[in-house]
Amino acid sequence: MTIFSVYIINKAGGLIYQHDHNITRPEVEKTFSYPLELVLKVFDEKIVVAFGERDGIKVGHTLLAINGIQTDGKYWDGRDILELLSHEENFPINLKFGRPKLTTNEKIMLASMFHSLFAIGSQLSPELRSSGIEMMETDTFKLHCMQTMTGLKFIVIGDPKQAAVDILLKKIYEVYADFALKNPFYSLDMPIRCDLFDSNLQAAIEQTEKLGISNV
Incomplete structure (x- = not known):
């Protein structure tokens, strides 16, 4: 199975990190x-x-x-x-x-749009303190989202049958805390530019892909 891409959006809706892992464009x-x-x-x-x-x-x-x-x-x-x-x-x-590759500006725009949809989803929920959009599914991909207590959103887009994406989201959060937040040159909510973060994220994605097909 396949993980296509990872997005990290700050609490204001700004795209602070994006990684294309395995996107084929026929x-x-x-x-x-x-x-x-x-x-x-x-x-x-x-x-x-x-x-x-x-x-x-x-x-x-x-x-x-x-x-x-x-x-x-x-x-x-x-x-x-x-x-x-x-x-x-x-x-x-x-x-x-x-299908051409998305430009940087298009990725920033899509991140901002999802941030707004997430807020709308939270407001439409009949339950108080709704977690917002956690998953969106199409016939070709599935979007998974995890929001932290501070409003940071981690988004993984992968094959609809990819297993253990929820575990991957938590692992990405751990990688973010260990290699971005602890980097003395990193400012909160600013774009992430850290080689250790990149390499550990790549390793986490590859480990998840080896788990194969989800039974859900």
């Missing part, structure tokens, strides 16, 4: 004839699939390359991509689609 390359069977649009300065799915290409995938040459946002080889794809003389054309 890419699909196909030669298309005119007219293009997919509907593309510009989103966040990138060309994405807005409608139509085929051969592993899905809505939300980003256009990564044309004829083997990487795209630059909504441009390719200095040309507007949507304009390029609107002319029959440019076909057949080879297009590569996939």
